[in-house]
Amino acid sequence: MSRENAQMVEDKSVDIEEENIARKERLFAIARWTLPSLMMVLFICGWQAYVTIAQVPHYILPSPLLIAKTLVADWSLLWPAMLMTGRLTVLALLFAVIGGLAIAVSFTQSKLVEMAMFPYAVILQVTPVVAIAPLLQVYVDNAFVAALLCAWIVAFFPILSNTTIGLKSTDHNLEDLFTIYGATRWQRLRYLSAPSALPYFLGGLKIAGGLALIGAVVAEFVIGRAGTGLGLASTLLEASYRFNFGRLYAALILISVMGVAIFGLMSLISHLCLYRWHESALKRE
Amino acid sequence: MTVNRAPLRERPELLKMSHIEKTFRGDVVALKDMNLTVNQGDFISLLGPSGCGKSTALRLVAGLMRPTNGVIEWSGGQGEGDLGVVFQEPTLMPWAKVKDNVWLPYRLRGKSYFEVKDEVLQTLKLVGLERFQNAYPRELSGGMKMRVAIARAMVTKPRLILMDEPFAALDEISRHKLNNDLLALRDAVGCTVIFVTHSVFESVFLSDRIVVMAARPGRVIRELNVEAPYPRTEEFRTSADYAAFAREASDALHQAMEVAV
Ligand SMILES: Nc1ncnc2c1ncn2[C@@H]1O[C@H](COP(=O)(O)OP(=O)(O)O)[C@@H](O)[C@H]1O
Numbered sequence: 001m002s003r004e005n006a007q008m009v010e011d012k013s014v015d016i017e018e019e020n021i022a023r024k025e026r027l028f029a030i031a032r033w034t035l036p037s038l039m040m041v042l043f044i045c046g047w048q049a050y051v052t053i054a055q056v057p058h059y060i061l062p063s064p065l066l067i068a069k070t071l072v073a074d075w076s077l078l079w080p081a082m083l084m085t086g087r088l089t090v091l092a093l094l095f096a097v098i099g100g101l102a103i104a105v106s107f108t109q110s111k112l113v114e115m116a117m118f119p120y121a122v123i124l125q126v127t128p129v130v131a132i133a134p135l136l137q138v139y140v141d142n143a144f145v146a147a148l149l150c151a152w153i154v155a156f157f158p159i160l161s162n163t164t165i166g167l168k169s170t171d172h173n174l175e176d177l178f179t180i181y182g183a184t185r186w187q188r189l190r191y192l193s194a195p196s197a198l199p200y201f202l203g204g205l206k207i208a209g210g211l212a213l214i215g216a217v218v219a220e221f222v223i224g225r226a227g228t229g230l231g232l233a234s235t236l237l238e239a240s241y242r243f244n245f246g247r248l249y250a251a252l253i254l255i256s257v258m259g260v261a262i263f264g265l266m267s268l269i270s271h272l273c274l275y276r277w278h279e280s281a282l283k284r285e
Numbered sequence: 286m287t288v289n290r291a292p293l294r295e296r297p298e299l300l301k302m303s304h305i306e307k308t309f310r311g312d313v314v315a316l317k318d319m320n321l322t323v324n325q326g327d328f329i330s331l332l333g334p335s336g337c338g339k340s341t342a343l344r345l346v347a348g349l350m351r352p353t354n355g356v357i358e359w360s361g362g363q364g365e366g367d368l369g370v371v372f373q374e375p376t377l378m379p380w381a382k383v384k385d386n387v388w389l390p391y392r393l394r395g396k397s398y399f400e401v402k403d404e405v406l407q408t409l410k411l412v413g414l415e416r417f418q419n420a421y422p423r424e425l426s427g428g429m430k431m432r433v434a435i436a437r438a439m440v441t442k443p444r445l446i447l448m449d450e451p452f453a454a455l456d457e458i459s460r461h462k463l464n465n466d467l468l469a470l471r472d473a474v475g476c477t478v479i480f481v482t483h484s485v486f487e488s489v490f491l492s493d494r495i496v497v498m499a500a501r502p503g504r505v506i507r508e509l510n511v512e513a514p515y516p517r518t519e520e521f522r523t524s525a526d527y528a529a530f531a532r533e534a535s536d537a538l539h540q541a542m543e544v545a546v
């Protein structure tokens with residue numbers, strides 16, 4: 001009888017433990033969204049309270065309410081600006097993907113090409129783009145192309161370097177298997193190197209998305225509205241000249257919304273490509 | 286399950302390694318004067334201490350590298366799809382479903398999945414993984430992954446299959462099960478096998494020829510035949526014959542290790 005009792009006690013304690021774990025998980029699932037939202041609300045309320053109580057002039061720090069009002073009032077101006085910046089960013093990212101992939105593949109197909117070109121890719125990357133942008137403006141007649149080039153330079157490197165590493169990180173035994181089965185160069189790239197490189201490429205894409213936006217903003221700042229039309233960054237700059245801080249903050253918020261959206265989209269793409277097979281998407285119990 | 290396999294001494298020759306020498310970086314002598322004739326239908330175990338050149342011998346046969354000296358000759362030449370390989374790791378493509386992993390050897394020969402679907406599914410059935418054809422490798426246990434690797438090696442019905450310590454990383458129960466299944470598969474496909482192992486018991490249970498190798502330099506020092514009929518079952522594992530063969534192989538292995546010192 002006593003043994004049976006002990007058994008029951010044990011079962012119960014296991015149950016309680018399981019329940020505790022489950023409760024903790026439920027709590028975390030809720031907190032993951034509510035906590036940051038709560039932080040945001042607190043922050044905005046604090047900001048509003050500070051501006052109101054300390055009577056901070058709007059040309060020094062606009063209140064959240066004023067920013068929200070400006071966002072609505074200036075929407076007809078901000079929305080096209082956002083589209084403009086978005087177009088520049090997306091195009092730069094697209095070309096960064098195409099260029100980064102093409103160069104990475106050429107690197108892995110020919111060691112000599114890699115030796116000849118890789119140092120210059122690095123130099124292009126480590127030289128601050130703000131310093132290159134004015135030159136681009138001088139040498140490239142079409143200002144939009146200059147802006148695009150500026151954003152491209154920043155965005156393509158993580159794709160290039162990540163994909164290059166990925167293409168080289170194939171399993172040696174699988175390589176041997178492909179050799180034994182007489183795979184062609186193309187088959188090797190298509191069925192072995194490319195899938196091996198996919199997680200690395202997607203990691204690079206996440207970084208490149210953010211960098212493309214930064215590149216676009218820098219291009220707008222330096223090259224100005226001549227080439228890009230009135231984008232969010234040029235709007236922001238002009239608003240600052242006019243001490244229109246409501247609009248400045250509205251543009252700033254939209255830029256970070258774009259950044260978050262790009263990051264979210266890239267994460268989603270990455271998840272969709274990898275969740276079935278890659279370890280990074282594996283849920284541990 | 287009776288198979289027409291010629292008696293050991295009457296089998297036609299499949300492959301011959303003559304006076305093989307393999308030196309790495311000019312001074313590491315992995316193999317020296319290795320001679321081995323592989324006949325059709327043989328199940329050969331290469332048994333030897335680690336570092337005696339077993340893997341090197343397999344890689345030479347697989348054509349992954351060239352011998353420094355000596356020749357490897359296939360009677361009638363080596364044709365497309367004559368060779369299947371299983372490594373110590375399952376070496377599956379993690380991004381491909383089980384059936385696509387098994388399709389690989391055909392795919393690299395330009396065959397669409399549709400053309401070879403029957404072969405792929407039939408081979409998966411033979412290894413007992415038909416139900417898992419749409420699973421990804423990470424969803425499988427170690428033993429199941431190894432079965433997929435074996436299915437991939439056998440799907441083209443190659444003449445020769447090379448296996449490099451395929452079950453070394455598995456637990457004893459899975460290994461016994463896979464040993465049994467491997468023999469059944471071999472009979473179904475009708476191929477010749479060269480199986481590298483450092484387990485005396487595994488080599489006796491599986492093979493009809495045990496080739497004992499010694500290290501420094503790697504070479505064959507002893508060959509012994511396990512003249513017990515197939516199919517071999519769990520009863521064979523506990524029989525007196527099995528114990529006698531195991532003792533003989535074990536002695537040969539000890540001898541190989543002494544020679545090396
Ligand atoms: N690629 C290589 N380069 C240099 N030495 C090697 C290489 N492959 C194997 N060796 C050497 O050859 C010998 C035999 O190796 P291996 O065939 O792997 O032995 P086994 O499979 O029997 O353990 C070892 O001494 C090993 O260090």
Ligand SMILES: [Mg+2]
Pocket residue numbers: 339340341449
């Ligand atoms: Mg080895």
